[in-house]
Amino acid sequence: MLSSDEVQDNQLLIGGIPATKLADEFGTPLQVYDVAKIRHQIRAFARVFEEQHVDYAVSYASKAFACVAMYQVVNQEHAHIDVVSAGELATAIKADFPMEKVSFHGNNKSYEELQMAVRHHVGTIMLDNFYEIGLLARVLEEEDAEINVMLRVSPAVSAHTHEFIQTGQQDSKFGFDLLTGQADQALQLVLDQPRMHLQGVHSHIGSQIFATDGFKIETQKLVKLMKQWRDEFNYTPQVVNVGGGFGIQYTDDDHPIRPEEFVEQILTTLKEETEANDLPLPAVWIEPGRSIAGPAGVSLYRVGSQKTIPEIRKYVAVDGGMGDNIRPALYGAAYEAVAADNVHPEKTETVTVAGKYCESGDILVKDAHLPEVKAGDVIAVLATGAYGYSMASNYNRNPRPAVVFVENGKARVVVKRETLADLTHLDVALDEN
């Protein structure tokens, strides 16, 4: 999992800085990002489009991890973003992110969210359902505005991934159903809306996908739809957005393919199918989230208590847990943990790294292979950059960790650690009413 330049004298380095030093300086639990890795992933996706001279957008699915600094990095890399809430949009606005490069997703956007998007001239609204078409029409009328839209369709492709993170199957809460003609109905409705400019079609088949076949089938279905829409509605999408879902390595058991291979597969299929159907090659948008933020993130914790149940298990408890990474508890997600000052130990023991939350399921890494550790030692959990901090909670009234970006040998806080005062500042005591 770790490359040779990430370990020096058996110490874990993040962006060239010893992890133990970061823990000492910024405290734990700490979420650290190696910014060079974020940039590397964005560039890897973009490279294939550039080489093949295909009009494209790499639109970072910012639900994976959003903060002002993250949006700034994505903008420096000339990528787009997708947002799914007023909160993500407000963060992008604070980061001065170019609004024309923002796509707004979601299966239940509110009137206020759509109004905010329209007022800030967001690039594209990803229309998800009939209710939303009506809601957006009202907003546009009242704001006397126009906006670009895309139709999100549910392509009925079952990606091989955890049931909770599959999204492209027919039984999904997202998008217009293809098989029952809902997508066609939606198309007609939008074509009849003079204030909505239809850019094209979107679909997303799921997350943490390791094979290209799902994207191939998805792309074939989208081209079939393009052809049908051209033949029956005289409408040809200019943009085809195939969503995200590109899998990453969490442990040695994961064998993801490179970002470039996903893009190559999508473009090959798209070129073949559009050519065969006498359709123009559309612009291609992708929405990687996990694959951009995930590999770059490392969570640092300090060891506290330990409990050994003879012949059963040894628990090593750390100062974070399901409040900063819910994925093991929610999806049974596996991670790799290392001791920050003894990455490749001579002798290991098999332990369970547990969090500090009041749930038996608050386990970060089951069966981690670690050296013997003692209270105060720093443990690093790798590849935690996506859907960790972004899904963090204040369960048990624990403050959320700080987030640090490391780049060019320099570390800086990009999200401050929550304080106990932050935790109570929205509370209203009974005698204050």
Ligand SMILES: Cc1ncc(COP(=O)(O)O)c(C=O)c1O
């Ligand atoms: C519409 C859409 N696009 C992109 C993504 C990003 O997925 P991932 O983080 O797996 O790349 C998601 C989440 O699964 C999504 O729902």
Ligand SMILES: N[C@@H](CCCC[NH3+])C(=O)O
């Ligand atoms: N939160 C999920 C992915 C959800 C993708 C959002 N559409 C995960 O951690 O794997």
